[in-house]
Amino acid sequence: MYTITKQKTGQELKESLATFDSLYVIGCGTCATACHTGGKAEVMSMKTMLQEAGKTVTGWMVVPTPCDSLTRFAIEEESDRIASASAVLVMACAYGVQNVAAFTEKAVIPALDTLFFGMEGAPGQFSEVCLQCGECVLASTGGICPITSCPKGLVNGPCGGTKEGKCEVDASRDCAWTLIYNRLKKQGRLDLMRKIQSPKDFQKMTHPRRASVIA
Amino acid sequence: MSKLRDALQSGRFVVTAEIAPPKGVDISEMLDSAHLLRDRVTAVNVTDQQSSVMRLGSLAACHLLADNGVETVFQMTTRDRNRIALQSDLLSAYVMGIENVLCLTGDYVTLGDHPHAKPVFDLESVGLLRAAKQLERGSDMSEKPLKGAPKFFLGAVVTPGANPLEPQLFKMEKKVAAGAQFFQTQAVYEPSRFESFMQYARQFKVPVLAGIIPLKSAGMARFMNNNVAGVYVPEALIEEISKADDKYRKSLEITARLINQIRPMCDGVHVMAIGWERKVPDILDAAGL
Numbered sequence A: 001m002y003t004i005t006k007q008k009t010g011q012e013l014k015e016s017l018a019t020f021d022s023l024y025v026i027g028c029g030t031c032a033t034a035c036h037t038g039g040k041a042e043v044m045s046m047k048t049m050l051q052e053a054g055k056t057v058t059g060w061m062v063v064p065t066p067c068d069s070l071t072r073f074a075i076e077e078e079s080d081r082i083a084s085a086s087a088v089l090v091m092a093c094a095y096g097v098q099n100v101a102a103f104t105e106k107a108v109i110p111a112l113d114t115l116f117f118g119m120e121g122a123p124g125q126f127s128e129v130c131l132q133c134g135e136c137v138l139a140s141t142g143g144i145c146p147i148t149s150c151p152k153g154l155v156n157g158p159c160g161g162t163k164e165g166k167c168e169v170d171a172s173r174d175c176a177w178t179l180i181y182n183r184l185k186k187q188g189r190l191d192l193m194r195k196i197q198s199p200k201d202f203q204k205m206t207h208p209r210r211a212s213v214i215a
Numbered sequence B: 001m002s003k004l005r006d007a008l009q010s011g012r013f014v015v016t017a018e019i020a021p022p023k024g025v026d027i028s029e030m031l032d033s034a035h036l037l038r039d040r041v042t043a044v045n046v047t048d049q050q051s052s053v054m055r056l057g058s059l060a061a062c063h064l065l066a067d068n069g070v071e072t073v074f075q076m077t078t079r080d081r082n083r084i085a086l087q088s089d090l091l092s093a094y095v096m097g098i099e100n101v102l103c104l105t106g107d108y109v110t111l112g113d114h115p116h117a118k119p120v121f122d123l124e125s126v127g128l129l130r131a132a133k134q135l136e137r138g139s140d141m142s143e144k145p146l147k148g149a150p151k152f153f154l155g156a157v158v159t160p161g162a163n164p165l166e167p168q169l170f171k172m173e174k175k176v177a178a179g180a181q182f183f184q185t186q187a188v189y190e191p192s193r194f195e196s197f198m199q200y201a202r203q204f205k206v207p208v209l210a211g212i213i214p215l216k217s218a219g220m221a222r223f224m225n226n227n228v229a230g231v232y233v234p235e236a237l238i239e240e241i242s243k244a245d246d247k248y249r250k251s252l253e254i255t256a257r258l259i260n261q262i263r264p265m266c267d268g269v270h271v272m273a274i275g276w277e278r279k280v281p282d283i284l285d286a287a288g289l
């Protein structure tokens, strides 16, 4: 699983960096490297782009996993170069951005948009398969998540918009409920589709969620 | 008391039609259409931001039509309101004398004219039917008692031409269990396919009104075949209308023929004229209804 990110447009970045003339750039060695959005190569081209735009780059680093607690030490090590910048540009997902923001007083600017947690199908092809709803229904849906894979998050079967197994929202995508039907049929478990499911409990998704896993 | 319920219980062949509220506040055309339909149909469905296009609200339009002596079917989708607003609108409908409610999930938001809006889908058709039933029992979805309980005549939709069909039938069964008392279907153009659907659907013992969309042209037929789920206009019909010199007469003829072919199979027809609301009386004349 990777956090899927996409680079912000040059225009948006230009606007959020307008008031900063010197920057320290942080990349990500894990997900953003895999997504080609914040690995070493992208940090290097960002550095060039910033310099061409007349900004000073006081330093850069690619942190192995900017979302973990070790990031604090990487930031401490680079504290001088970070101190001489007017802002920190983070080329990582929003977990990385918020983590960096927690460890520095500097203005922190995201260079990426965080899209979703993606599961890799074919190499380099990611799809969203779980929305962390807090009450997993996969047991009755043949291991296919209707909350995520059906745009309407339907829990009681397909809408009337499914056309030849495709989704009304995007004809290039399979209808989740047709997939679920086919899977359950193969397993001889179609009875599961005849049981009325209660509406989702959205209280389980009230933000922000927290967990303590200390024994 | 719902006239629609009475009519369906009487065993009469029932006709309903559909009106879309205007995008804006000029209601004159909507009222004109309603007056034309008033004495020809048992009830008029009022669509709820059909195709996710923002319009005047269905509830307000139903109220206006009722003031004009038209019985309505209040269409409600779960796309734009959470369960608090949905239950509240059900109560509002009841106090305004609106008992017929068609419970739908609704098209997805990105298909309409506000693709950036937040899709709600807190409930879905089945959940909305259950919520309405719960209100009838005198409490809300949180089991809190109501001061006075409403009473509805609840409807739902089904697509007889869906492929695969079985999941639709499972959902139909759930809708009946959840409280659906009548069904209106997606447009039917193939009587034989509809007949086999009805053979299955009969077991639920709920009245079914077959959806009728008058075929205006070959272009419209092709568009529906390519874009509308569960609707298939056979090639022979497309050819028939494309060869006709007087398309309007041909359209009436085809529609009337379809209605009469499916008449023995179901409990009524639901005419979705889509812009031809004023021509519905012509269609019904042609069909002898």
Ligand code: SF4
Pocket: A129, A130, A131, A132, A133, A134, A135, A136, A137, A138, A145, A146, A147, A148
């Ligand atoms: S039901 Fe879907 S969204 Fe919820 S936890 Fe399971 S996979 Fe994730």
Ligand code: SF4
Pocket: A149, A150, A151, A152, A153, A154, A157, A158, A159, A160, A161, A162, A163, A166, A167, A168, A169, A174, A175, A176, A177, A178, B108
């Ligand atoms: S077509 Fe299938 S996946 Fe798409 S919204 Fe309808 S039920 Fe969900």
